[in-house]
Amino acid sequence: MRLFDTHAHFSDDSDIAAIERRALDAGVVRILAVGGSDELNRNALSTSGPVALGLDRDQMPFGDEDHRNLRRLIADNADRVAAIGETGLDFHYGADTADAQRELFARQLALADELALPVVVHTREADEATIETLRAAPWRHGGKLRGVIHSYTGGPAFAGRLLDLGFCISFSGIATFRSADLVRDSARYVPADRILVETDSPFLAPVPLRGRPCEPAFVVHTARRLAEERDVPFEDFAEQTFINSCHLFGVQPC
Numbered sequence: 065m066r067l068f069d070t071h072a073h074f075s076d077d078s079d080i081a082a083i084e085r086r087a088l089d090a091g092v093v094r095i096l097a098v099g100g101s102d103e104l105n106r107n108a109l110s111t112s113g114p115v116a117l118g119l120d121r122d123q124m125p126f127g128d129e130d131h132r133n134l135r136r137l138i139a140d141n142a143d144r145v146a147a148i149g150e151t152g153l154d155f156h157y158g159a160d161t162a163d164a165q166r167e168l169f170a171r172q173l174a175l176a177d178e179l180a181l182p183v184v185v186h187t188r189e190a191d192e193a194t195i196e197t198l199r200a201a202p203w204r205h206g207g208k209l210r211g212v213i214h215s216y217t218g219g220p221a222f223a224g225r226l227l228d229l230g231f232c233i234s235f236s237g238i239a240t241f242r243s244a245d246l247v248r249d250s251a252r253y254v255p256a257d258r259i260l261v262e263t264d265s266p267f268l269a270p271v272p273l274r275g276r277p278c279e280p281a282f283v284v285h286t287a288r289r290l291a292e293e294r295d296v297p298f299e300d301f302a303e304q305t306f307i308n309s310c311h312l313f314g315v316q317p318c
């Protein structure tokens with residue numbers, strides 16, 4: 065059994081070596097370390113695996129200087145950069161910055177397009193704005209969007225629209241929460257070749273570990289629950305999501 069945690073964050077106080085060791089012991093053999101701010105980008109690069117680098121919706125105000133710095137960071141680490149992100153829209157916490165968020169998101173999509181990289185997207189209470197921004201993105205490579213909607217919390221209808229745009233959908237520990245029936249409906253709906261799993265650690269520890277600081281090793285619990293929901297053997301689901309992730313992020317299966 066092998067698993068790919070497609071979304072983990074690391075802060076200045078993360079014991080990255082210990083976290084990576086516990087992940088390996090649990091069968092989580094690949095982790096995409098995801099950035100989004102200076103601190104998250106820097107710490108993602110302190111891991112030993114592939115990274116996503118970007119500017120998330122909390123990086124306001126941002127300017128040309130921030131974009132230049134990000135470009136430099138990506139160029140300096142080109143061999144490890146597997147995606148742009150995370151980026152996206154959050155109108156739950158950031159309704160007052162909606163316009164600036166959209167502008168930043170659009171610029172990150174343009175960068176992903178230019179570099180031919182997939183994009184890691186956060187979206188919360190911003191369904192229409194997310195679809196509109198994705199549709200307006202200047203994607204040239206094969207005319208297809210590539211990327212993942214991470215820690216998906218919406219219903220099957222929104223998932224269907226994102227799948228139509230070519231996106232994968234990734235589920236976090238939220239899918240194990242008692243109140244998350246709608247998320248589980250979506251997890252049953254997404255086709256087998258488009259579903260990914262993640263922790264979004266250090267947040268959102270899955271049942272039965274809720275309340276603990278989350279880490280990539282815990283993705284096993286989320287994957288188990290999702291396999292159960294989809295009525296497929298856990299081993300098969302683990303392998304399918306592993307291959308999906310390697311494919312999307314251009315990572316060599318081990």
Ligand SMILES: [Zn+2]
Binds near residue numbers: 071150
């Ligand atoms: Zn995240």
